Amino acid sequence: MNSQTNFIQIISTSVANDTFVRLTLSKNADRSASLKKVLIKLALIKKELQYSFVFRHETQDITKNFSIKEGAVELEKLIGNEFWIANLFTTDRDFVFEKNKKGKINLRDGKPTFPQKPDRQHDKDKTGLIQKTTYLQELGILDDKDRVQKGKGDKYKQIKKFVEVVADLLRKNPQILADKLTGVNEQKPLRIVDMGSGKGYLTFALYDYLVNVLNLKTKVTGVEIRENLIEICNNIAANSKFENLHFEQGFIQGYELPETDILIALHACDTATDEAIAKGIKADAQLIICAPCCHKQIRKQIKNDSLLEPILNFGILKERQAEIVTDTIRALILEANGYKTKVFEFISSDHTGKNVMIVGQKRKEEVDPKVYLDKVQELKKQFGIDFHFLEKIVVI
Ligand SMILES: C[S@@+](CC[C@H](N)C(=O)[O-])C[C@H]1O[C@@H](n2cnc3c(N)ncnc32)[C@H](O)[C@@H]1O
Structure with missing residues (x-):
């Protein structure tokens, strides 16, 4: 199993174990691209657990929700290909996936920044700015x-x-x-x-x-x-x-x-x-x-x-x-x-x-x-x- 597959597997396991907190993709391989980051969290949408991706462009955010299966496919396309750094936060460990110019991948882990499970309730407010009520x-x-x-x-x-x-x-x-x-x-x-x-x-x-x-x-x-x-x-x-x-x-x-x-x-x-x-x-x-x-x-x-x-x-x-x-x-x-x-x-x-x-x-x-x-x-x-x-x- 290569490091990219290994990292995607860690993400999928954290979703299955309900330890996933959030995932951030940064360092676009194409520096001139307007897409700078992707912020990913899980949300309960119409009672179904889904990935919520925020595609952060220079001047705007575009949010797209994916089923867990579709999201996994999307992550495979993005991690290590379009984006060279991925920070995964789970309630057990934090993980960093980093690919350098020579294509070498470094995977490391550390203590969890967010040991508490986040609330998965989807935003009641459509702007997504208000979470708790x-x-x-x-x-x-x-x-x-x-x-x-x-x-x-x-x-x-x-x-x-x-x-x-x-x-x-x-x-x-x-x-x-x-x-x-x-x-x-x-x-x-x-x-x-x-x-x-x-x-x-x-x-x-x-x-x-x-x-x-x-x-x-x-x-x-x-x-x-x-x-x-x-x-x-x-x-x-x-x-x-x-x-x-x-x-x-x-x-x-x-x-x-x-x-x-x-x-x-x-x-x-x-x-x-x-x-x-x-x-x-x-x-x-x-x-x-x-x-x-x-x-x-x-x-x-x-x-x-x-x-x-x-x-x-x-x-x-x-x-x-x-x-x-x-x-x-x-x-x-x-x-x-x-x-x-x-x-x-x-x-x-x-x-x-x-x-x-x-x-x-x-x-x-x-x-x-x-x-x-x-x-x-x-x-x-x-x-x-x-x-x-x-x-x-x-x-x-
Ligand atoms: C108009 S309210 C605004 C409250 C809040 N910032 C908002 O925008 O909803 C102003 C508040 O500032 C407090 N305040 C006024 N002068 C203050 C001072 N010197 N030190 C601490 N609080 C002060 C008042 O008691 C009042 O609750």
Whole structure:
């Protein structure tokens, strides 16, 4: 039996023994091909156990389900032919199949990264982003038959959209997960802190996606002032068996960030967003994701004696202008700190007015902060602003 046949046999045995967790195919023999990876898991579809293949292309994912028999044929075509590396995770052992340029195959195994059997229930949600529904039921978004509760449609859409945004960011920043997936025995957890986590809607959904869809070792902490919410959220996390999701009571400003890969702050009030951004920068987070809300700090300072006087005389327009200036300065300060920054609407304004998202992705290359800080000064001068809160708390 050659090594490829041997490896396929190991996969088939793990499926038959119900120890299969997931299989990842990488290193396409044709480097220019748009197909970069194939992620394979098992799912119960209409009561039948099937392979679910996600074909990960540069710009999109294509999911196809195969019967166990068809899937085995597909794997034979892919492993060692189209793809040179295959990582098989089973609850007993992890296996790595690797073919080199000379065609030599190396097969090795190690301790299991995922000793627990995954839930094989197929996604109730068609997007595949939501796997478990206990937390959505307990949060009152879904009823006990997983139907969206009356009046909760917008929140549910927002939750799924947020997970979609993060999924996309992770795909576009593969370096964030790179050291989480290397090595057979060791897997560093992805560490996420959600500042001002509130009822945790988005925190739960993100954890569910990372752990139950991507099978990633992930540690998520929600930080929130309101003690009652901490108790509620920790209970829901325990009921959902989300072992590495914890909520801690505390103020963002006083919270000592542990090592953090992704910092999140969604709708944290006014300058709490700045506090969170500053913490993320200090912790050197790879991704800083925030959706600001209530921009009071700058609004109070904007002076009407600028060129924009006609606009600023209208209350609502002044409010919008304050939002734009506040978030622009946040984006510029992130840029000055080496973050490639995007500002966009993450969900349609039909679902929530608080729909602007600022995302900073840590650059590898150095930047000249002065370029961005000069722009901050110019903007402040233009609007007669003395200071932006974030400037005061970030040391560049
Ligand atoms: C509008 S809610 C948003 C909750 C959640 N992030 C979401 O998007 O669903 C803002 C939450 O941030 C919390 N919060 C505001 N300022 C905070 C601070 N300085 N430290 C910790 N939590 C804070 C509030 O108690 C509230 O629960």
